[in-house]
Amino acid sequence: MTLLKLQSIMSNEVAKRSFFSRPPEPPVSVLLSDPFRSLYIGTTKIFRVPFTWSFFNLTNPHIAVVGITGSGKSFFVKTLLIRASYVWNTNAVIIDWAGEYRAWVKQSGGIIVSLAKGDYMNIMDLSGMKPIDRVKQIMNSLDILTDISQYPEQKRLTEEAIEQAYTNSGFRVSERAPEDAESPTLKDVITLLEEKLQEGTYEYPAELENTIYRLRQFAREGEDYFARKSTVDLGKLAQSGLVDIDLSGLPDEKFRALAGLFILQTLKERMRSEGWSETKGLKTMVVLDEAWKVASDEKSDAIMIVREGRKYNFGLIVASQNPTDINEAIFSNVGTTFILRIKFEKFLNYLQGSLNFSNFIRTEISKFGVGQAAVEMAFQTSLRFPETFVLERIHGEEPLYVYVLDMTDTLTQSEISSGIVARDYQFEKEELRNKLVDYGVSTEGINTIFGAFETSGRNMKMLEFIRMLRDTGGVSVENIVAFLKGMSIEDMIITRIVNSIGGI
Numbered sequence: 001m002t003l004l005k006l007q008s009i010m011s012n013e014v015a016k017r018s019f020f021s022r023p024p025e026p027p028v029s030v031l032l033s034d035p036f037r038s039l040y041i042g043t044t045k046i047f048r049v050p051f052t053w054s055f056f057n058l059t060n061p062h063i064a065v066v067g068i069t070g071s072g073k074s075f076f077v078k079t080l081l082i083r084a085s086y087v088w089n090t091n092a093v094i095i096d097w098a099g100e101y102r103a104w105v106k107q108s109g110g111i112i113v114s115l116a117k118g119d120y121m122n123i124m125d126l127s128g129m130k131p132i133d134r135v136k137q138i139m140n141s142l143d144i145l146t147d148i149s150q151y152p153e154q155k156r157l158t159e160e161a162i163e164q165a166y167t168n169s170g171f172r173v174s175e176r177a178p179e180d181a182e183s184p185t186l187k188d189v190i191t192l193l194e195e196k197l198q199e200g201t202y203e204y205p206a207e208l209e210n211t212i213y214r215l216r217q218f219a220r221e222g223e224d225y226f227a228r229k230s231t232v233d234l235g236k237l238a239q240s241g242l243v244d245i246d247l248s249g250l251p252d253e254k255f256r257a258l259a260g261l262f263i264l265q266t267l268k269e270r271m272r273s274e275g276w277s278e279t280k281g282l283k284t285m286v287v288l289d290e291a292w293k294v295a296s297d298e299k300s301d302a303i304m305i306v307r308e309g310r311k312y313n314f315g316l317i318v319a320s321q322n323p324t325d326i327n328e329a330i331f332s333n334v335g336t337t338f339i340l341r342i343k344f345e346k347f348l349n350y351l352q353g354s355l356n357f358s359n360f361i362r363t364e365i366s367k368f369g370v371g372q373a374a375v376e377m378a379f380q381t382s383l384r385f386p387e388t389f390v391l392e393r394i395h396g397e398e399p400l401y402v403y404v405l406d407m408t409d410t411l412t413q414s415e416i417s418s419g420i421v422a423r424d425y426q427f428e429k430e431e432l433r434n435k436l437v438d439y440g441v442s443t444e445g446i447n448t449i450f451g452a453f454e455t456s457g458r459n460m461k462m463l464e465f466i467r468m469l470r471d472t473g474g475v476s477v478e479n480i481v482a483f484l485k486g487m488s489i490e491d492m493i494i495t496r497i498v499n500s501i502g503g504i
């Protein structure tokens, strides 16, 4: 026999114990703000409440966006920038690693700066700064990108020569330069060092030679993207509407990172010199998309912008496939995180560890389709509702065109009868097209496969699709396996799929 104990308790106590008393989404008053002061993003998944984003009650205006390739990060960023420009007149500077935003910026009437495709930036340009401060910034970039910190003598030689180049061009190192004064370039710095070498009086010529060699990689003919007169007015970058700095033409990651670091330094200086601002929304948003070197190094000015941005109404948006590539000082300090689909357990662990969301949200994130997102906001005051909630979809300006792969036919009879439900995989049409092109499927083959999707309500059974890939598309079994792995399907299921089409 069980003993039953009766006790009387207050109803608010009962409410605390009840799961239902804790709403799964923040209240409408938090989700939906004045449309003239906030940006519409989409509707929430459970209560279908329109969510508008603003930063007034958040710790800061900065945003992190994470999600696997094709999950909709760049699409979200574009949506946000366009709406911010309508509502707040916000300017935007996109540090565009892969040239992904170029076409869109052009279409939206923005400015495109194409480094290595006709545009140059002189990293010694002062745009109103004191030379001494620019010298520090250049040394900082060299520190991040080269091994210079291991060679103190070479560091000293470099610093000295840069200062000398400014002095020779008529600047005073610790005075603000007039906006229109013409700055020297890295080529002038190298010439100074070469002259010193030729004089033959310096006692460690090898140090001097290495110093010259290090700088030359940024000033070689044909690769002197940062060592020529600027074709862009750097001082105006942050007030020019929508600006795309397309870095995709630069030869490698080192050059792209140098450009990214330099632009951030310039923007940070602008932010500080323009001072506190009274605008109602954000004055400028800076976007770093997949710029891992720039977002991950603790010496990067991305961190300074995150620390100080709020008081100047300057917002940073960092987007990445890999959340661990975003420096912790940025990640743990952004006011809002948009988590799109994430499949790797280690990334989910990292996100859950730092943002503290529930296992329910974690499962949702791993199942998201294109454009679905969990939103986590850091409020200035602690509140009694969950800070992470799920959006049914980010509503952008473009309609979403999704093809669905139904996994039901990869389950065994016994799995089906034991109640296991197969999950769907979604592909945005153009993304799927790109993948098929990568696997060598011809345009004709792609059209046939897409035709099959269209005749079956944009929904196809997995095995049927894989057979079409092999028979119509001519995709090899190795590539089929790679494709399935890319969707993060378990090895056991992949083996099953491959066996069902006749194995390797």
Ligand SMILES: Nc1ncnc2c1ncn2[C@@H]1O[C@H](COP(=O)(O)OP(=O)(O)OP(=O)(O)O)[C@@H](O)[C@H]1O
Pocket: 067, 068, 069, 070, 071, 072, 073, 074, 075, 076, 100, 321, 370, 371, 372, 393, 394, 395, 396, 398, 399, 400, 401, 428, 430, 431
């Ligand atoms: N919310 C959405 N509504 C409509 N279309 C979307 C949405 N999100 C993404 N898309 C479409 O899905 C495709 C992939 O999105 P996007 O390029 O933004 O992915 P990504 O996460 O930036 O990928 P990558 O990491 O490869 O750059 C694009 O064609 C985009 O137009």
Ligand SMILES: [Mg+2]
Pocket: 073, 074, 075, 100, 289
């Ligand atoms: Mg992208």
